[in-house]
Amino acid sequence: MSHTHNYDVVVVGAGNAALCAAIAAKEGGASVLVLEKGSIEKRGGNSYFTDGAIRVAYNNLDAIRKIIPKLTDDEAANIVMPEYTEQDYYDDLMRVTSGKSDPQLGQQLVSKSYDTIAWMQNQGINFELNYDNQSFLQDGKRHFWGGLPIKTENKGVGLIKKLFERAQELSIEIWYDSRAIKLNKEDEQITGVVVQKENESITVNTFGVILACGSFEANKNWRSEHIGEEWEAAIVRGTEFNTGDGITMALEVGAQKYGEWEGCHSIGTDYNAPKVGDFAKPGDIFKKHSYPYSIMLNKDGKRFVDEGADLRNYTYAKYGREILKQPGHVAYQLYDAQVRPMLRKEYDLEEATFFQADTLEELVNLLPVDKKQFLDTVSEYNRAVEEGEYKPAEKDGKGTKGITPLKSNWALRIEQGPFYAFPVTCGITFSFGGLHVDTTGHVLDAREEPINGLFAAGEMIGGIFYENYPGGSGLMSGAVFGKLAGASAANYINRERTELAK
Numbered sequence: 001m002s003h004t005h006n007y008d009v010v011v012v013g014a015g016n017a018a019l020c021a022a023i024a025a026k027e028g029g030a031s032v033l034v035l036e037k038g039s040i041e042k043r044g045g046n047s048y049f050t051d052g053a054i055r056v057a058y059n060n061l062d063a064i065r066k067i068i069p070k071l072t073d074d075e076a077a078n079i080v081m082p083e084y085t086e087q088d089y090y091d092d093l094m095r096v097t098s099g100k101s102d103p104q105l106g107q108q109l110v111s112k113s114y115d116t117i118a119w120m121q122n123q124g125i126n127f128e129l130n131y132d133n134q135s136f137l138q139d140g141k142r143h144f145w146g147g148l149p150i151k152t153e154n155k156g157v158g159l160i161k162k163l164f165e166r167a168q169e170l171s172i173e174i175w176y177d178s179r180a181i182k183l184n185k186e187d188e189q190i191t192g193v194v195v196q197k198e199n200e201s202i203t204v205n206t207f208g209v210i211l212a213c214g215s216f217e218a219n220k221n222w223r224s225e226h227i228g229e230e231w232e233a234a235i236v237r238g239t240e241f242n243t244g245d246g247i248t249m250a251l252e253v254g255a256q257k258y259g260e261w262e263g264c265h266s267i268g269t270d271y272n273a274p275k276v277g278d279f280a281k282p283g284d285i286f287k288k289h290s291y292p293y294s295i296m297l298n299k300d301g302k303r304f305v306d307e308g309a310d311l312r313n314y315t316y317a318k319y320g321r322e323i324l325k326q327p328g329h330v331a332y333q334l335y336d337a338q339v340r341p342m343l344r345k346e347y348d349l350e351e352a353t354f355f356q357a358d359t360l361e362e363l364v365n366l367l368p369v370d371k372k373q374f375l376d377t378v379s380e381y382n383r384a385v386e387e388g389e390y391k392p393a394e395k396d397g398k399g400t401k402g403i404t405p406l407k408s409n410w411a412l413r414i415e416q417g418p419f420y421a422f423p424v425t426c427g428i429t430f431s432f433g434g435l436h437v438d439t440t441g442h443v444l445d446a447r448e449e450p451i452n453g454l455f456a457a458g459e460m461i462g463g464i465f466y467e468n469y470p471g472g473s474g475l476m477s478g479a480v481f482g483k484l485a486g487a488s489a490a491n492y493i494n495r496e497r498t499e500l501a502k
């Protein structure tokens with residue numbers, strides 16, 4: 001039996017960008033269908049796997065308190081919260097992307113960030129302070145730094161739970177195990193989406209489609225073709241479903257490619273992390289982000305980056321790809337007993353893979369590395385460490401001299417047992433290449449004209465992130481452009497309806 005399905009707006013995907021889009025479209029008066037390729041247990045996309053850190057421009061602690069109303073006066077009195085203006089955010093974006101980010105899209109991201117967070121809060125999403133990773137204790141006060149003081153309560157899991165609750169409250173329909181495979185277009189207008197649902201091919205009629213179904217990081221062939229052959233070997237940190245379907249469908253109806261197709265975000269992740277994100281283990285638990293306090297050695301027993309070049313926020317995304325270039329795509333973060341207690345929480349999880357021994361000689365015997373070179377590299381490094389005050393919470397300039405690569409900060413001799421080696425490999429987070437949208441989320445064609453009825457948001461839009469991204473901007477971009485795309489799609493439908501009624 002065949003059914004006819006008609007919705008004003010169809011949203012493809014059910015991650016952060018998609019659900020923000022669906023809610024905004026519904027608020028704009030549209031009837032909305034959400035299509036999710038995964039099952040109900042595997043919904044939520046990469047957004048589900050996140051730490052929930054979300055980068056927003058704000059003026060002061062009062063602005064933060066509006067977003068986190070449960071923050072008490074006593075708690076607030078012990079916080080130092082430097083402002084993070086729209087200009088600061090914009091400058092960070094331009095700095096980490098070497099000035100390549102599209103100025104209009106970048107401006108839209110930063111200028112709409114605070115209002116969008118306030119809107120998310122109105123939808124029922126709770127935020128909290130990011131004490132663990134973005135603050136340090138000094139003179140009895142918590143000092144926040146780096147423009148990333150807030151995260152969603154209960155990480156990405158909490159964000160997705162609240163977004164689905166809101167979607168349900170608004171009676172937004174959601175189909176699971178439903179993969180969008182094709183867009184229908186007639187007379188220069190999107191007219192429907194073809195959906196593969198339980199071996200059935202179903203056409204949903206609509207005048208507005210919002211693609212928010214991720215980029216192509218989970219597609220081995222595309223990774224290899226666009227980013228580089230070695231990327232076939234990368235671990236996929238998030239959902240298995242972001243295989244570029246939305247991009248393919250949009251290109252088929254004339255959309256323009258945009259952004260850095262040969263670029264992606266990646267990090268050093270536990271060597272034994274699942275090959276694709278395991279929905280039973282969300283919360284970004286496999287990263288290994290204390291490497292600035294380590295030295296990293298490859299299988300040949302050699303160092304290959306300046307582990308202490310900068311604060312972690314500014315190097316972690318680059319160093320994933322450096323690890324991928326090493327023999328066997330593996331590196332060992334080496335720590336001694338002085339540093340071990342300072343490592344981040346993820347190093348204490350039962351999922352963390354590590355080797356431990358009382359002496360370096362015993363440790364190296366446990367590792368599949370060039371043992372002599374490994375020990376020589378550690379000795380050479382120890383000899384090169386310069387004197388100075390070690391300050392783990394700030395760039396301390398305590399570096400090395402006369403070795404390549406240098407270690408510019410946080411250089412301590414590795415000399416007190418027990419010693420620890422944490423094996424890491426490269427995990428891809430998301431790819432940067434995607435579609436071209438205007439500042440309202442409308443997808444543009446080769447002439448840079450909007451394709452009638454086609455919108456996009458989230459990871460799948462190109463042009464904002466190149467080479468790197470300021471941490472926490474992925475969720476913010478998804479929310480800002482998701483909300484904009486939802487509102488634009490609803491407006492578009494309303495205009496079309498008015499035209500038809502004439």
Ligand SMILES: Cc1cc2nc3c(=O)[nH]c(=O)nc-3n(C[C@H](O)[C@H](O)[C@H](O)COP(=O)(O)OP(=O)(O)OC[C@H]3O[C@@H](n4cnc5c(N)ncnc54)[C@H](O)[C@@H]3O)c2cc1C
Nearest residue numbers: 013015017037045046047053180213238458459472474475
């Ligand atoms: C481990 C990890 C930690 C991260 N931590 C952070 C962080 O703390 N802060 C931050 O800002 N960013 C973080 N990121 C990046 C962040 O996850 C992304 O930038 C953001 O979530 C992308 O949101 P999205 O809605 O565009 O995509 P997603 O959340 O991936 O949603 C895409 C959805 O589309 C669905 N889909 C795909 N193809 C189809 C199809 N053909 N039909 C129907 N549905 C389809 C997928 O199943 C999925 O539900 C992290 C990423 C990972 C993997």
